[in-house]
Amino acid sequence: MSISARERIFVALDTPDVAMAIALASRLRGLVGGFKVGLEICTAVGAPQVVRALADVGGSVFLDLKLHDIPNTVAGAVRAVCALGPAVRMLTLHCTGGSAMLRAAVVAAQAMPQRPLLLGVTVLTSLDAAALSGELQVVPSVTEYVVHLARMAQACGLDGVVASPHEVGAIRAACPDMRIITPGIRPRWAAEGDQRRVMTPADALRAGADYLVIGRPITNPPPIIGDPVAAIDRLLAEIEQASTMQ
Numbered sequence: 001m002s003i004s005a006r007e008r009i010f011v012a013l014d015t016p017d018v019a020m021a022i023a024l025a026s027r028l029r030g031l032v033g034g035f036k037v038g039l040e041i042c043t044a045v046g047a048p049q050v051v052r053a054l055a056d057v058g059g060s061v062f063l064d065l066k067l068h069d070i071p072n073t074v075a076g077a078v079r080a081v082c083a084l085g086p087a088v089r090m091l092t093l094h095c096t097g098g099s100a101m102l103r104a105a106v107v108a109a110q111a112m113p114q115r116p117l118l119l120g121v122t123v124l125t126s127l128d129a130a131a132l133s134g135e136l137q138v139v140p141s142v143t144e145y146v147v148h149l150a151r152m153a154q155a156c157g158l159d160g161v162v163a164s165p166h167e168v169g170a171i172r173a174a175c176p177d178m179r180i181i182t183p184g185i186r187p188r189w190a191a192e193g194d195q196r197r198v199m200t201p202a203d204a205l206r207a208g209a210d211y212l213v214i215g216r217p218i219t220n221p222p223p224i225i226g227d228p229v230a231a232i233d234r235l236l237a238e239i240e241q242a243s244t245m246q
């Protein structure tokens with residue numbers, strides 16, 4: 001069954017205010033595929049509270065905790081997330097935690113009655129080639145390193161990876177069965193901000209991304225666009241227009 005562009009969008013609810021996040025999710029439910037919650041709101045109020053509140057709204061939850069610790073600790077955190085129930089559809093962990101950590105996460109999840117998809121974060125979309133080769137001293141190119149991490153994630157049993165849209169083609173060629181989730185999505189009318197490896201929603205979907213994570217362009221759109229609902233309408237119109245021009 002093919003998935004619509006709308007269903008491929010997860011809105012990043014980056015706020016410490018759970019009431020505000022839930023109000024926005026209630027407004028946007030049905031217009032997008034689901035909601036991504038991460039470090040800001042989960043640190044402010046706790047992941048269980050956030051997940052339960054979003055589940056009450058009826059939203060599908062992408063829990064972007066970016067777990068990165070020793071295998072035993074990550075396994076425990078994965079079990080705790082699994083216990084939150086089926087509302088959590090996806091969970092992230094950093095590939096750079098290494099294969100022992102990734103395998104421990106998979107084993108822990110598989111032992112639970114239900115589990116979310118486990119996604120490995122490759123190279124953060126806020127990093128560019130200069131940061132990777134300079135301050136982080138990573139020798140391969142961004143794409144080579146992302147593909148290396150994706151292959152490792154696949155070998156460890158993860159379900160997919162998080163990467164920039166620029167690496168989707170290379171990941172797809174190396175790991176055809178892995179789901180690919182792309183943040184770093186910027187329509188032409190939205191500010192890049194701290195993101196570095198960005199692409200428009202239409203181009204990211206054309207590149208083959210399975211899901212797009214979009215935060216500020218929807219939650220805080222520029223005045224010429226209007227409010228979050230108008231931003232989604234505009235994004236979808238641009239995706240539709242690009243597909244008819246192909």
Ligand SMILES: O=c1ccn([C@@H]2O[C@H](COP(=O)(O)O)[C@@H](O)[C@H]2O)c(=O)[nH]1
Nearest residue numbers: 012014123124125183184213214215216
């Ligand atoms: O490499 C990554 C991994 C995760 N993210 C998260 O996605 C959203 C993007 O929000 P925008 O406002 O659209 O920039 C945010 O929650 C990040 O934590 C990412 O950007 N890059």
